[in-house]
Amino acid sequence: MIILAAVMMLVGSLFCCIAALGIVRFPDLYTRLHGAAKAGPIGAGLILLGAGVASGEAYTLLRAGLGLLFLVLTTPIAAHLLARAAIKAHAPEPSIVSIDELHNPRDSVPEQKPG
Amino acid sequence: MIELVTDICLMLLGAAIALTLWRLVRGPYLADRVLALDLLTMLGIGVIAVFAVRTATSLYMDIAIALALLGFVATAGFARFLLERRGP
Numbered sequence: 437m438i439i440l441a442a443v444m445m446l447v448g449s450l451f452c453c454i455a456a457l458g459i460v461r462f463p464d465l466y467t468r469l470h471g472a473a474k475a476g477p478i479g480a481g482l483i484l485l486g487a488g489v490a491s492g493e494a495y496t497l498l499r500a501g502l503g504l505l506f507l508v509l510t511t512p513i514a515a516h517l518l519a520r521a522a523i524k525a526h527a528p529e530p531s532i533v534s535i536d537e538l539h540n541p542r543d544s545v546p547e548q549k550p551g
Numbered sequence: 552m553i554e555l556v557t558d559i560c561l562m563l564l565g566a567a568i569a570l571t572l573w574r575l576v577r578g579p580y581l582a583d584r585v586l587a588l589d590l591l592t593m594l595g596i597g598v599i600a601v602f603a604v605r606t607a608t609s610l611y612m613d614i615a616i617a618l619a620l621l622g623f624v625a626t627a628g629f630a631r632f633l634l635e636r637r638g639p
Contacts, residue, residue: 442556445601449563452597456567459574459590465582468574472590480596483560484615487600490553496609503596503616510623514589518626521633522582 441490448482455479465522469515476511477504557605564598581636585629592622 451474458471481504488500571594575587596615603611 438553441604442553445556445560445604446563448597449560449567449601452594453563453567453570455590456570456594459587460570465580465586468583468586472586472593475590476593480593480600480619483597483600484612487604487612490604491607491609493609496612499609499612499616500600503612503619506616506619507593507596510619511593514623514626514630517630518582518585518589518633521630522580525582525633525636 437489437492441486444482444486444489448479448484448486451475451479451482466519469519473511473515477508481507553604557601560601561598561605564594564601568594568598582633585626585633588629589622589626592618592625596622 455471455475459468462468462471484500484503484507485497488497491497568591571587571590575584575591578584578587596618599611599615599618603609603615
């Protein structure tokens with residue numbers, strides 16, 4: 437059981453480290469969001485689950501699972517809010533973004549009919 | 552063995568925090584800095600969870616969950632601030 441917890445915590449820490457590397461190395465905000473949004477549910481979530489497994493109590497494991505569930509629910513929403521606010525606040529650089537649906541209506545995907 | 556594992560985890564998380572702080576200082580736009588702060592909150596959750604294993608105190612898990620709640624609210628607030636504010 438302790439081996440499983442150790443592996444989970446190591447993999448989670450490695451994920452966090454790779455996400456921070458992505459924050460530094462990616463070229464613009466939207467690719468950086470892709471890197472950082474993985475660190476929450478996978479990195480911190482795996483460390484939380486590993487800590488829950490390492491404690492050996494069902495109650496602590498339940499709390500860790502609740503934390504993981506909350507991270508999975510909220511991290512994509514936070515990333516989406518931030519990307520939308522950044523697009524509204526300052527337009528993305530045109531050399532990087534090939535499709536800009538918010539500013540160019542001609543690029544927008546045609547609406548699909550329901551049913 | 553668990554001491555060695557938590558040491559390695561804390562080292563990896565420390566390196567991640569250093570890289571994120573570099574982006575926090577450097578980031579060309581305010582949105583980059585908000586993103587770096589969001590990632591710092593996630594790394595803080597990881598550090599607290601590793602610390603809970605290291606000290607064998609399960610009370611720290613509650614602090615990690617509270618930090619997750621607070622981080623989401625902070626990022627949503629910063630996003631609203633970015634929307635209301637004009638300029639880079």
